[in-house]
Amino acid sequence: MSSSSSEGAKALSQPFTLPCGSTAPNRLVKAPMEEMMGSLGGGLPNEKLLKIYKHWADGGWGIIITGNVAIDSTHLGTPFDITLPSTNLLKDDKTIQTFKKYAQSIKGKGDDKSPLAVVQLVHAGRQSMRGSGRYPWQPTLAPSSISMSTSKGLIGKVIDYALWNTPKEMTQEEIKQLIQRFVEGSVLCHQAGFDGVEIHASHGYQIAAFLSPRTNVRKDQYGGNARNRARLLLEIIDGVRQRVPKSFAVGVKLNSSDYVQGGLTEDDALMNVKWLAEHGGVDFVEISGGNYENPSFMMDSFDSEKELAKVNGTAKTPSKPPTSARTQAREAFFQNFALRARSSVQDVKGPGREMALILTGGLRSRTGMAGPVLEGIVDGVGIGRMACVYPDLPKTILNDSVPDTDPKSSPPKYTMKGSGTVALLPLKIVNAGWGT
Numbered sequence: 001m002s003s004s005s006s007e008g009a010k011a012l013s014q015p016f017t018l019p020c021g022s023t024a025p026n027r028l029v030k031a032p033m034e035e036m037m038g039s040l041g042g043g044l045p046n047e048k049l050l051k052i053y054k055h056w057a058d059g060g061w062g063i064i065i066t067g068n069v070a071i072d073s074t075h076l077g078t079p080f081d082i083t084l085p086s087t088n089l090l091k092d093d094k095t096i097q098t099f100k101k102y103a104q105s106i107k108g109k110g111d112d113k114s115p116l117a118v119v120q121l122v123h124a125g126r127q128s129m130r131g132s133g134r135y136p137w138q139p140t141l142a143p144s145s146i147s148m149s150t151s152k153g154l155i156g157k158v159i160d161y162a163l164w165n166t167p168k169e170m171t172q173e174e175i176k177q178l179i180q181r182f183v184e185g186s187v188l189c190h191q192a193g194f195d196g197v198e199i200h201a202s203h204g205y206q207i208a209a210f211l212s213p214r215t216n217v218r219k220d221q222y223g224g225n226a227r228n229r230a231r232l233l234l235e236i237i238d239g240v241r242q243r244v245p246k247s248f249a250v251g252v253k254l255n256s257s258d259y260v261q262g263g264l265t266e267d268d269a270l271m272n273v274k275w276l277a278e279h280g281g282v283d284f285v286e287i288s289g290g291n292y293e294n295p296s297f298m299m300d301s302f303d304s305e306k307e308l309a310k311v312n313g314t315a316k317t318p319s320k321p322p323t324s325a326r327t328q329a330r331e332a333f334f335q336n337f338a339l340r341a342r343s344s345v346q347d348v349k350g351p352g353r354e355m356a357l358i359l360t361g362g363l364r365s366r367t368g369m370a371g372p373v374l375e376g377i378v379d380g381v382g383i384g385r386m387a388c389v390y391p392d393l394p395k396t397i398l399n400d401s402v403p404d405t406d407p408k409s410s411p412p413k414y415t416m417k418g419s420g421t422v423a424l425l426p427l428k429i430v431n432a433g434w435g436t
């Protein structure tokens, strides 16, 4: 068998080292996925959750990013999320001990084959559903008081009203507390033995809402222009970096675009990537896109060019014909943006240009996963739904004794029962949610 016959497996099997010095044993990243396994109203990681992570830990992943962990128990994504309690986290022995067990369940033996264990920290902001950690009538906190709009027409308005509170604009004191909670959450994760944290700044949650011109119309230093909208994220990174050692990884999940009218554009998003690289202190950026108003990140298939054309009201630029089998096999939803992001990071002078890029969304086959790595666009690829269906997916994907052209190099595609019928509903969030 020629070596090129398993070129994809070989590329994805290469370890990679983050700027903090930690090395992931391969390029496959289990993407963050909210497990909804906490108790009603949120709670600490429990045995059921740890059991699932042990499966992933044995699966051969390079990095395992946990599902989002809420830093504020009053703002959960769903009522069953894992959350940090509203205590002084660094003195809360029960929380520290529980997180130690959580880290241990992911890191397993902790040798050079073990995955890097990263906790995703989130504040759901305006996308925290009614009653998710609060009384149903209590408003969410957000950069500005702009209501959610996930569906169209009168019925859509009623559904939106039933699901979401109208947010309250955050005061500067509330912003300070928010930053503090991300910092304390990160310190806790470090003390518990995790290799890093990922700050969730995409999919419309709190930090993404600050980054978006549609949901952030503030007049103070946290709004008004793109740089000000990025201030919150940069202040969180600074705050975290001041309290954790350099060897601890700090990543950010960022949108390539919100794909909604008036939302974050690809050009805005590119500036965010560039500013993070210039700023330094960030080990990786995981690229995704969309929010609950257009959940592109969770669709079955997604064409970013088509979606951008729809948002801009222009005709879709015809895609260039594929030049190789690799481009033909392209599955990644946000690869065009990743390419632009890579060149933008490369242009940055200074240590921030070492920041790794991870591309998540749409990847289903070995060739689809290997393409963006082989082309040098990203350092790793994030796998969500396939990681749920096949927790030990890396064992198949990285097996270089099976040629890339052999259908056995990737597990079979799966479809969710009923997804065809559900797709007829005019509610994108329901369509996407069915698959998840």
Ligand SMILES: Cc1cc2nc3c(=O)[nH]c(=O)nc-3n(C[C@H](O)[C@H](O)[C@H](O)COP(=O)(O)O)c2cc1C
Binding pocket: 031, 032, 033, 034, 035, 066, 067, 068, 120, 200, 203, 253, 288, 297, 298, 360, 361, 362, 363, 382, 383, 384, 385, 386, 435, 436
């Ligand atoms: C069940 C489920 C839960 C998710 N929860 C999160 C989450 O907590 N944080 C996050 O950043 N993305 C979350 N996502 C999005 C995934 O990380 C990923 O971006 C998305 O599933 C697209 O990747 P895929 O096509 O490989 O599934 C979730 C996706 C699924 C399917």
